[in-house]
Amino acid sequence: MADQTSTGLPRSIEAAWGLGERPSRGPKPGLTLDRIVAAAITVADTEGLDALSMGRVAKELGSSAMSLYRYVTAKDELLALMVDAGFGAPPEPMPEDWRAGLTCWARAEFMALITRPWLVQVPITGPPVTPNQLGWLESGLKSLSRTGLDAGAKMSAILLVTGYSRNAATLAIQIVAPPGEQIMPDYAAVLRKLIDPDTFPELTAVVDSGIFDADDDHSAEFDFGLDRILDGVAALLPAKGEAATE
């Protein structure tokens, strides 16, 4: 009886969809969800996610912590909205060719995550339900629309790619600049001290190859894995050559 309105989602999420019929009875709200989320993002951008507390956000707005709870029922909700706004609108328009489109899409996600490292730190609490999150999903599916894949395959492919971007970004962030504290100065040196070449022969060979020392281009590294995934997807397609026709 409490949530007759609609989706069963928290009110703030519905508000993000524009579903909130604003009550016309009481005093006008002095804040806005948008302003709160923007302030929270500012804090996270400049001081990191650990520094983000309700009080800190409120101070940013010149308000008090408890005021925020008129707009958001819990901190988790604020985080969800921050993630949605932090990603921003999905990249559009994109190349027609499915492969070029997905590449563009994946790179955009990777860049978004690198730009705001706290995005990957926010614990995922459920399937995507916010506008931009679903917008990105839609945008990715669009690239595959002419491939002839069925719905399940499309979703799997998209999940594959988005998961890869997330993972690559997480790694890139951690090795280059861990958000919390110190940068791992010489991962290769640490590994060399820890692992015994007899029990870790393969890993030793990788360390000796020097790829951990020479911190090479992240983009190249990223594209390599992405191309593997897309090769796999490509192998799925009916060999009609549809992808080539304008």
Next chain:
Amino acid sequence: MADQTSTGLPRSIEAAWGLGERPSRGPKPGLTLDRIVAAAITVADTEGLDALSMGRVAKELGSSAMSLYRYVTAKDELLALMVDAGFGAPPEPMPEDWRAGLTCWARAEFMALITRPWLVQVPITGPPVTPNQLGWLESGLKSLSRTGLDAGAKMSAILLVTGYSRNAATLAIQIVAPPGEQIMPDYAAVLRKLIDPDTFPELTAVVDSGIFDADDDHSAEFDFGLDRILDGVAALLPAKGEAATE
């Protein structure tokens, strides 16, 4: 001068590698790192990661919170050790064929993550440095040892697969049984209420296809994506037919 010993890593991590020379002067420790980690895992398994506090772990051991800080300098360290122990030893032996081996490896990781949902909730704070973590890495690399790939390609491939397992597990956990609270009862219904078919045509089509309703086999879903990735890796290999020999 503080950490002349070795790696610059926290002492508890070094202890996990067996590097800790136990001092023979004072009273015998009443606890063990292993016991602490085991108790923490018990708490996480039964009550979830949110319920895991230093005090809660101490109560499990009949000890006090501050005692734990003789073994672990911060909660983060305990979490890192929990993850390492939670994964357990890597799956071995594995099939010789690289593809069968990696499939087995990826499934094992997926299962480990599904079995202990809190594993994916622990925030990643850096590159892997604990014994089992690196053991899994070694184990994965081993599958690729006869493929002729260079070190960088091997690492990329492994990162690809492990990232995929992580991602698939995260999704599976969230949709089937979110660790925090409520199960998303009908994701498809929620989406139908939120999205407008005109602005989300692709997503609408996917929802209408019913794949969100029929919560199908996770294993099949998992294997699909994995095969895509391995197809991509396979396309990299020199066409010697080495993979087919024995």
Next chain:
DNA sequence: GCGCTTCTGCGTAAGTTATACGCAGAACTA
């Protein structure tokens, strides 16, 4: 125009947390 209702901002406070500090006493060394 008047009171009632409904809402907002926000102060207060409660309940949890991680963890710094330091002491009493145990166990080993000489």
Next chain:
DNA sequence: TAGTTCTGCGTATAACTTACGCAGAAGCGC
């Protein structure tokens, strides 16, 4: 046996989320 070096742990602090409830604003019905 004296001294040293540890351990367990009590106390205390600082930070955090958030329940509760009040004072007052803004609109509604009459």
